């Protein structure tokens with residue numbers, strides 16, 4: 001095990017402490033299901049939020065862009081080193097991998113914890129059946145449609161321009177952490193709603209509407225926006241020429257930090273433990289650390305571990321590397 005961390009300051013937790021602290025951050029090079037199974041029996045309640053962004057069952061190898069002459073693509077000419085293979089010998093092979101990882105996560109989740117499973121049209125429908133079986137009836141809580149804004153739009157038929165995140169609770173009827181009133185977790189009211197309903201103005205000049213529900217009057221301010229719905233189209237993908245390019249690591253299929261910020265804020269409290277068993281470039285881990293959460297990350301790709309380690313070290317985040 002290697003220990004990483006910034007130079008310590010008096011009264012600040014040191015990397016050495018993080019290594020011996022059972023609650024320290026951890027990055028593990030392993031197969032996700034094998035690693036999760038190693039907690040068996042001892043890890044129950046350890047994880048408050050799990051974000052799982054596995055390969056999407058594309059049937060190709062994904063390469064990284066580690067230098068200016070290389071391309072981040074699916075194994076074509078001019079491509080950089082292979083980051084990971086996304087070929088499972090068919091859908092059944094992929095679903096069986098997924099089942100192993102989800103079963104491991106179920107054993108680790110805290111009573112109010114959630115698992116976010118990020119997929120696309122290639123497998124999300126069949127994967128929902130697997131997740132329903134693993135977590136049990138009554139645990140499926142939501143589905144978020146993420147519209148990254150990229151991708152080709154074909155002429156020959158309808159294009160699929162979204163990805164899907166399935167949200168599961170640890171147990172049926174569990175009361176999950178869901179911080180929906182956080183100011184960063186709100187969206188503007190629709191224009192039609194603003195013009196039709198928000199016609200009153202208070203002494204400070206703020207527009208509002210009032211509604212009477214069960215005999216009580218509730219006031220809603222236009223500038224506070226409404227709670228997030230389940231379609232997220234305000235977070236662009238990690239594509240070149242967008243303002244978020246600076247966070248790009250060159251790792252393929254890297255997700256934007258804003259997406260993870262939203263998920264981590266919605267589904268965990270400060271001090272919580274966030275787990276990403278297929279962490280790739282470490283987006284979840286970097287965001288969790290920045291938002292005051294502890295992380296447990298894993299990936300089977302040596303390149304992912306290299307990129308995530310560098311990213312965390314550059315951000316001054318202490319963590320233990322287990323390989």
Ligand SMILES: C[S@@+](CC[C@H](N)C(=O)[O-])C[C@H]1O[C@@H](n2cnc3c(N)ncnc32)[C@H](O)[C@@H]1O
Pocket residue numbers: 030031032033053054055056083084251252253254255256277278279280281282283284298299300301304
């Ligand atoms: C879609 S990428 C994750 C990208 C990541 N969310 C990010 O922002 O960089 C999927 C990751 O799953 C990893 N992976 C594939 N099979 C795995 C396995 N059996 N165990 C652990 N990780 C695996 C791949 O190496 C790859 O890094």
